[in-house]
Amino acid sequence: MGMPEVVESMHPRIAWGITGAGHFLEPCLNILLELDQVDIFISNAAKEVLANYGLLKRLEQSGRHLFWDTGFSSRPVTKLYRGYYQAAVIAPVTSNTIAKMVNGISDNLVTNLFAHAGKCQIPTLILPCDIKPEMNSLTPLGESVQVHVRKVDLDNIDCLASWTGVEVARDPEDLKLQLRTFSHDRKYEL
Numbered sequence: 001m002g003m004p005e006v007v008e009s010m011h012p013r014i015a016w017g018i019t020g021a022g023h024f025l026e027p028c029l030n031i032l033l034e035l036d037q038v039d040i041f042i043s044n045a046a047k048e049v050l051a052n053y054g055l056l057k058r059l060e061q062s063g064r065h066l067f068w069d070t071g072f073s074s075r076p077v078t079k080l081y082r083g084y085y086q087a088a089v090i091a092p093v094t095s096n097t098i099a100k101m102v103n104g105i106s107d108n109l110v111t112n113l114f115a116h117a118g119k120c121q122i123p124t125l126i127l128p129c130d131i132k133p134e135m136n137s138l139t140p141l142g143e144s145v146q147v148h149v150r151k152v153d154l155d156n157i158d159c160l161a162s163w164t165g166v167e168v169a170r171d172p173e174d175l176k177l178q179l180r181t182f183s184h185d186r187k188y189e190l
């Protein structure tokens, strides 16, 4: 497969992946639903976790193009090769998907989005949820629980941050800031 053609558009179209992380989920949804030119790629766990947090209907009623993980070969991802997307954002990212990303595993819709964005040299921005050693997270029932993030998860994120073409956001505010740069400066850096 060759390099993607650049699609001329006023705003870059973003392929946005969501994984099954409750942490940062609602702020990520708020950010992505502010964007017009965005298609959404949803892992099977993300579908369940969105439902757990009462957010699935909001996504379904958003009018955005939603890709569910229904097949084995992740066909929607082939759109990357046709120059349809100028950027990929995956947020929030579970520690599971982070581990797959760093090891080059592409066995579902979102890990395929990440792998093939890399193969198409499409800039990719990720927001991992396990980003610092200690944090509090809200359960679907609204209880705050403490999370002691493992070293392996922090090491995986550090490794991904050193990859060319991959940017790591530290929190939803940082994601928002980095998205602005993405939308303006890096539009045609393929």
Ligand SMILES: Cc1cc2nc3c(=O)[nH]c(=O)nc-3n(C[C@H](O)[C@H](O)[C@H](O)COP(=O)(O)O)c2cc1C
Pocket (backbone or CB within 6 Å): 018, 019, 020, 021, 022, 023, 043, 044, 045, 046, 049, 052, 093, 094, 095, 096, 097, 108, 129, 130, 137, 140
């Ligand atoms: C309510 C709920 C919230 C979850 N939140 C997180 C989370 O914040 N971070 C995480 O790494 N996994 C979380 N998980 C576990 C993931 O959903 C699970 O590891 C899943 O296999 C990830 O699949 P994916 O990476 O393909 O989306 C959560 C699970 C549930 C049921």
